[in-house]
Amino acid sequence: MSVALNVSRETMDRLETYAELLRKWNPKINLVSKSTIDDLWSRHIMDSAQIYSLAPHTVGHWADLGSGGGFPGLVIAIMAADQNSPQKTTLVESDARKCAFLRTVIRETEANAVVLNERIETLPSLAADILSARALGSLELLLSFADRHLAKTGTAIFPKGASWEKELADAQSKWKFDYQLVKSETESGPVIMKITGVSRV
Numbered sequence: 001m002s003v004a005l006n007v008s009r010e011t012m013d014r015l016e017t018y019a020e021l022l023r024k025w026n027p028k029i030n031l032v033s034k035s036t037i038d039d040l041w042s043r044h045i046m047d048s049a050q051i052y053s054l055a056p057h058t059v060g061h062w063a064d065l066g067s068g069g070g071f072p073g074l075v076i077a078i079m080a081a082d083q084n085s086p087q088k089t090t091l092v093e094s095d096a097r098k099c100a101f102l103r104t105v106i107r108e109t110e111a112n113a114v115v116l117n118e119r120i121e122t123l124p125s126l127a128a129d130i131l132s133a134r135a136l137g138s139l140e141l142l143l144s145f146a147d148r149h150l151a152k153t154g155t156a157i158f159p160k161g162a163s164w165e166k167e168l169a170d171a172q173s174k175w176k177f178d179y180q181l182v183k184s185e186t187e188s189g190p191v192i193m194k195i196t197g198v199s200r201v
């Protein structure tokens with residue numbers, strides 16, 4: 001299954017540049033698993049693009065936690081430029097080699113993004129309007145990050161895999177939040193959770 005990517009030629013070129021750099025760096029620093037590299041577009045780029053499509057395009061500050069090779073955060077920063085959005089994107093990643101890769105792609109694609117080579121837990125609050133994180137941890141853990149880094153009126157967008165129902169039940173015993181479930185249109189996870197109003201139980 002795939003989602004349509006309705007962007008300008010210039011944005012497609014930027015995404016191609018990103019994909020090329022990722023293929024070049026991946027054997028050295030394992031940005032995505034080797035088994036998914038041939039499927040880069042559907043497994044990673046389209047998957048990230050659908051996360052972008054769930055947020056308003058007037059966002060001031062989008063923060064992506066545990067960005068790794070840049071999914072979804074770097075695709076989101078490139079897509080925001082396509083919309084002429086003033087959005088600033090922050091990518092948080094603890095691995096210095098992955099940060100070097102992310103900064104290289106940002107330079108080559110002129111994306112409006114900054115990379116913080118920090119741990120999410122110790123970083124001062126980012127007060128983000130939108131917070132995303134893919135393949136980073138349980139919903140309970142992600143809500144503790146949202147509690148720290150999301151602005152009061154912000155929205156968290158978390159794609160979740162097969163165990164999402166159990167994660168949701170576990171998280172509800174520790175956190176209060178409102179959520180909306182969106183069916184994923186790509187292969188890598190059945191649902192995307194849109195979450196607001198996070199506070200401790």
Ligand SMILES: C[S@@+](CC[C@H](N)C(=O)[O-])C[C@H]1O[C@@H](n2cnc3c(N)ncnc32)[C@H](O)[C@@H]1O
Pocket residue numbers: 031032065066067068069070071072092093094095098118119120121133134135136
């Ligand atoms: C499984 S990878 C997922 C990467 C990317 N989001 C994706 O979906 O392809 C998780 C990434 O989060 C980073 N990470 C894990 N815990 C972190 C923390 N506490 N602070 C900052 N980065 C962290 C790891 O270094 C790794 O690159």
